Amino acid sequence: xxxxxxxxxxxxxxxVAAAVLLVVPSFMSADTVxxxxxxxxxxxxxxxxxxxxxxxxxxxxxxxxxxxxxxKAQVEALRDDVRQxxxxxxxxxxxxxxxxxxxxxVRIADPAERDKAYSLLxxxxxxxxxxxxxxxxxxxxxxxxDNGVQLTLTDAAVADKVRHxxxxxxxxxxxxxxxxxxxETEIAQQGLNRVLIEVPxxxxxxxxxxxxxxxxxxxxQLVADPGDPPNEVETLPMQxxxxxxxxxxxxxxxxxxxxxxxxxxxxxxxxxxxTFRFNLRGGQKFGQVTTENVGRPFxxxxxxxxxxxxxxxxxxxxxxxxxxxxxTLDEASSLAILLRAGALPAKLTVVEERTVGPGxxxxxxxxxxxxxxxxxxxxxxxxxxxxxxxxxxxxxALAVHILLIFASMVLLGATLTLPGIAGIVFxxxxxxxxxxxxxxxxxxxxxxxxxxLSALDAGFRRAFATIVDSNVxxxxxxxxxxxxxxxxxxxxxxxxxxxxxxxxxxAVTMTRMMIALWYRRLRPTKIPI
Amino acid sequence: xxxxxxxxxxxxxxFMRFRRVSYPLSATxxxxxxxxxxxxxxxxxxxxxxxxxxxxxxxxxxxxxADIRTKAEGLGLGPVEVQQIGSDADVLLRxxxxxxxxxxxxxxxxxxxxxxESDYEFRSVDSVGPSVSSELVQSGTLGVVVAIxxxxxxxxxxxxxxxxxxxxxxxxxxxxxxxxxxxxTQLEFNQTSIAAIxxxxxxxxxxxxxxxxxxxxxMRKYKRLSTAEIIDMSVNAVLPRTIMTAxxxxxxxxxxxxxxxxxxxxFSAAMIxxxxxxxxxxxxxxSPMLIYMGVRSDxxxxxxxxxxxxxxxxxxx
Numbered sequence: 091x092x093x094x095x096x097x098x099x100x101x102x103x104x105x106v107a108a109a110v111l112l113v114v115p116s117f118m119s120a121d122t123v124x125x126x127x128x129x130x131x132x133x134x135x136x137x138x139x140x141x142x143x144x145x146x147x148x149x150x151x152x153x154x155x156x157x158x159x160x161x162k163a164q165v166e167a168l169r170d171d172v173r174q175x176x177x178x179x180x181x182x183x184x185x186x187x188x189x190x191x192x193x194x195x196v197r198i199a200d201p202a203e204r205d206k207a208y209s210l211l212x213x214x215x216x217x218x219x220x221x222x223x224x225x226x227x228x229x230x231x232x233x234x235x236d237n238g239v240q241l242t243l244t245d246a247a248v249a250d251k252v253r254h255x256x257x258x259x260x261x262x263x264x265x266x267x268x269x270x271x272x273x274e275t276e277i278a279q280q281g282l283n284r285v286l287i288e289v290p291x292x293x294x295x296x297x298x299x300x301x302x303x304x305x306x307x308x309x310x311q312l313v314a315d316p317g318d319p320p321n322e323v324e325t326l327p328m329q330x331x332x333x334x335x336x337x338x339x340x341x342x343x344x345x346x347x348x349x350x351x352x353x354x355x356x357x358x359x360x361x362x363x364x365t366f367r368f369n370l371r372g373g374q375k376f377g378q379v380t381t382e383n384v385g386r387p388f389x390x391x392x393x394x395x396x397x398x399x400x401x402x403x404x405x406x407x408x409x410x411x412x413x414x415x416x417x418t419l420d421e422a423s424s425l426a427i428l429l430r431a432g433a434l435p436a437k438l439t440v441v442e443e444r445t446v447g448p449g450x451x452x453x454x455x456x457x458x459x460x461x462x463x464x465x466x467x468x469x470x471x472x473x474x475x476x477x478x479x480x481x482x483x484x485x486x487a488l489a490v491h492i493l494l495i496f497a498s499m500v501l502l503g504a505t506l507t508l509p510g511i512a513g514i515v516f517x518x519x520x521x522x523x524x525x526x527x528x529x530x531x532x533x534x535x536x537x538x539x540x541x542x543l544s545a546l547d548a549g550f551r552r553a554f555a556t557i558v559d560s561n562v563x564x565x566x567x568x569x570x571x572x573x574x575x576x577x578x579x580x581x582x583x584x585x586x587x588x589x590x591x592x593x594x595x596x597a598v599t600m601t602r603m604m605i606a607l608w609y610r611r612l613r614p615t616k617i618p619i
Numbered sequence: 620x621x622x623x624x625x626x627x628x629x630x631x632x633x634f635m636r637f638r639r640v641s642y643p644l645s646a647t648x649x650x651x652x653x654x655x656x657x658x659x660x661x662x663x664x665x666x667x668x669x670x671x672x673x674x675x676x677x678x679x680x681x682x683x684x685a686d687i688r689t690k691a692e693g694l695g696l697g698p699v700e701v702q703q704i705g706s707d708a709d710v711l712l713r714x715x716x717x718x719x720x721x722x723x724x725x726x727x728x729x730x731x732x733x734x735x736e737s738d739y740e741f742r743s744v745d746s747v748g749p750s751v752s753s754e755l756v757q758s759g760t761l762g763v764v765v766a767i768x769x770x771x772x773x774x775x776x777x778x779x780x781x782x783x784x785x786x787x788x789x790x791x792x793x794x795x796x797x798x799x800x801x802x803x804t805q806l807e808f809n810q811t812s813i814a815a816i817x818x819x820x821x822x823x824x825x826x827x828x829x830x831x832x833x834x835x836x837x838m839r840k841y842k843r844l845s846t847a848e849i850i851d852m853s854v855n856a857v858l859p860r861t862i863m864t865a866x867x868x869x870x871x872x873x874x875x876x877x878x879x880x881x882x883x884x885x886f887s888a889a890m891i892x893x894x895x896x897x898x899x900x901x902x903x904x905x906s907p908m909l910i911y912m913g914v915r916s917d918x919x920x921x922x923x924x925x926x927x928x929x930x931x932x933x934x935x936x
Contacts, residue, residue, distance in 0.1 A: 440746075441721050454880055523825075562773060571817045
């Protein structure tokens with residue numbers, strides 16, 4: 091009981107000193123920390139505790155990649171591929187290509203050509219992840235029907251596309267948000283098809299949603315001729331001023347090949363417009379289409395809405411062009427940002443949104459602090475009232491326990507949330523449990539007639555197994571809470587879990603040392619509790 | 620200095636005699652909880668029910684509830700719950716899930732902002748779409764179930780199976796009564812309530828483990844006593860600690876309840892309730908289970924002989 095290696099005492103003291111160093115910056119203002127960081131050597135960590143959005147204020151948005159829109163885009167691409175194949179193979183279709191929710195149906199006019207069409211279309215199906223991916227599964231199920239060929243997207247292909255869409259969305263959103271100049275925005279994947287966006291300090295999400303909520307898919311489509319087959323044209327709304335316009339479904343050129351877009355001004359009218367530039371491939375395609383269709387109106391379509399449909403006066407072969415559309419300056423620059431950042435591969439919908447203003451955040455911090463101070467004070471007083479000098483030892487251990495929770499949160503970069511503060515307050519009550527177990531056991535042993543030293547020793551030894559058992563159960567609950575909980579609840583799990591670990595260190599190890607030192611100095615003949 | 624003792628010294632209460640009262644009582648309360656859950660239900664917050672909730676503060680310092688209500692209900696967003704929170708200036712508005720999928724929620728937020736932004740500061744906006752809320756229900760339920768299984772597996776390894784069964788029943792009891800508590804008080808049930816429930820499960824098992832640990836120890840020592848006598852002796856021995864810990868945790872939670880702000884009030888209330896229930900069940904529900912399952916001190920005979928010699932020195936008549 092009385093003997094413990096000096097290095098143990100030294101390491102506990104070192105631990106406390108390190109914890110103090112870790113925690114101190116969190117109580118200084120951000121400016122002071124920055125100023126200090128310039129002067130102290132870099133091995134001293136000057137990190138502040140990360141406050142959750144519920145405490146510092148900000149916006150949290152969970153967006154979901156719309157699987158249906160991913161599938162729709164795939165079906166459209168498939169339709170274009172199939173049309174090209176049939177043209178190349180010079181196979182006549184009857185009634186064009188029918189698009190279905192998960193695939194397309196090609197009806198072949200001449201039954202004799204059906205086999206040829208089937209073998210041609212089989213080549214449309216690719217191994218998932220590209221030809222080099224080592225092929226487990228293909229993108230399409232291709233089968234012959236009574237009067238044609240049926241192509242259906244496989245589940246694996248859809249899942250693969252959704253996965254791609256999520257990673258691509260994150261890249262695009264990062265570019266957009268950076269262009270907006272919002273600082274410290276966190277964009278991360280969550281689950282299979284979700285993207286989480288956290289913007290500290292932001293309160294009104296309207297503007298953010300405008301920028302991130304748009305797909306910004308730019309298409310150039312020819313305006314329909316009266317002679318076009320009805321299932322190859324579609325009627326789209328105009329973006330401004332109401333009205334609709336009928337265009338060919340076939341997308342001649344799309345925004346994928348854009349390399350740049352800038353807000354500029356129309357040379358004649360002086361109105362804001364957007365100047366774009368294609369890469370080589372896009373420039374060639376654009377040049378070819380405009381050469382072949384001089385004199386026809388060419389619709390510029392953004393997210394299914396027609397911005398404008400100017401007539402092609404002469405072939406545009408330089409790879410650059412302008413989009414005009416009665417824009418305000420703001421609209422033109424937003425459009426330029428969106429085009430520059432690229433289109434989202436799928437529609438994103440906001441499935442969860444939480445914003446906290448700085449006022450409420452500060453109130454929560456204040457309330458949390460007050461509860462923690464008062465809770466700690468009550469426990470401290472109660473422990474001293476019950477256990478006297480031993481209560482003071484337990485209270486010292488409790489202080490170190492709270493210090494260690496904060497220090498480990500700083501070290502791990504864990505986020506402190508309001509439920510996290512609640513977790514800390516709860517562990518203030520729980521941390522002394524180990525002390526209580528030990529002290530009550532010491533009392534019992536003393537009542538059995540043991541000497542002071544032997545009672546102290548037996549108390550610590552016998553209570554230890556119980557302390558481990560009871561803390562393991564609590565820790566498991568915290569762990570599960572962390573794994574299954576989301577957002578703010580995780581904050582609670584973190585502080586609860588850390589609190590359990592630190593409470594064992596402080597309540598068992600530290601208290602034992604203090605009691606040993608106390609006994610060596612005073613040699614009491616009676617247990618003081 | 621005279622030290623404070625809440626528990627009297629050297630108690631010899633016949634706790635096990637109370638099982639004839641505590642079992643019917645707990646059974647009744649559990650059944651009532653289940654019935655309440657089925658027929659009255661909990662007051663699910665937007666985390667689980669979906670919907671939109673905004674916390675606004677009047678710029679003038681005084682909110683006009685009636686005005687807000689008329690204005691909000693005129694927006695065509697279905698029923699609007701208007702509730703004063705904290706000070707005179709703070710009001711909570713809550714809307715149900717709007718039709719029109721995820722987009723519908725967004726439109727609702729925009730409408731609320733438009734209607735109230737000029738006179739009120741938007742302190743927080745929470746909107747949970749139908750797809751997320753159902754997932755939160757699933758992960759919440761799964762979390763509670765997995766936590767219980769994990770902890771019980773640990774207990775099963777650490778103790779004899781009868782002890783684990785006693786712990787399961789005690790934990791279920793606490794869980795049901797906490798659910799009942801939410802039904803009766805109609806406190807908002809949200810994600811932090813799941814945290815509260817899991818913490819109560821943890822605390823309940825913690826209490827149970829402390830009692831069971833002692834029962835096992837006493838059983839090894841006094842082989843001739845009846846199970847009821849052994850349990851009574853153990854519960855009496857750990858009683859000061861039980862009361863002491865329940866009190867410290869209670870004091871901390873009390874501070875949280877009164878000072879922690881309205882955001883975590885339902886959490887603190889549930890926890891306070893849970894502390895009482897868990898303390899009660901560890902003594903009156905879990906421990907008597909050992910009697911019903913016929914646990915005898917000879918269950919340890921195979922396991923350890925050395926413990927007996929170690930304990931022999933301490934045995935008193």
